[in-house]
Amino acid sequence: MPRISDRQRIAQDIRDKIASGEYGSGAKLPSLREMSAHYGVSAEPVRSALLILQAEGLVEGHQGKGVYVTGTRPATD
Known part of the structure; x- marks a missing residue:
């Protein structure tokens, strides 16, 4: 089984938190x-x-203010 990169693992975790x-x-x-x-x-x-x-x-960054969740939610399987 191929190893999932840290960036993919983190992105998926954040997707899951947005979906939930x-x-x-x-x-x-x-x-x-x-x-x-x-x-x-x-x-x-x-x-x-x-x-x-x-x-x-799914997210948008604002310089000096942070990263925010947009109104879009990922499709859940």
Whole structure:
């Protein structure tokens, strides 16, 4: 079984939290530092995961203010 990269694992965890409603529409995500500590990784995989989610339209970043969940929710399987 192939190993899932940290950025993919983090992106999927955040997707799951958005889908479950833990991170609702308009919710501010934890800071980069907090997520790095939570996932036990450096800031780079967290940044990469957030870029993936931003490209999917699930989150949007606001310079100096943080990253927020958009109104879009991922499809649940």
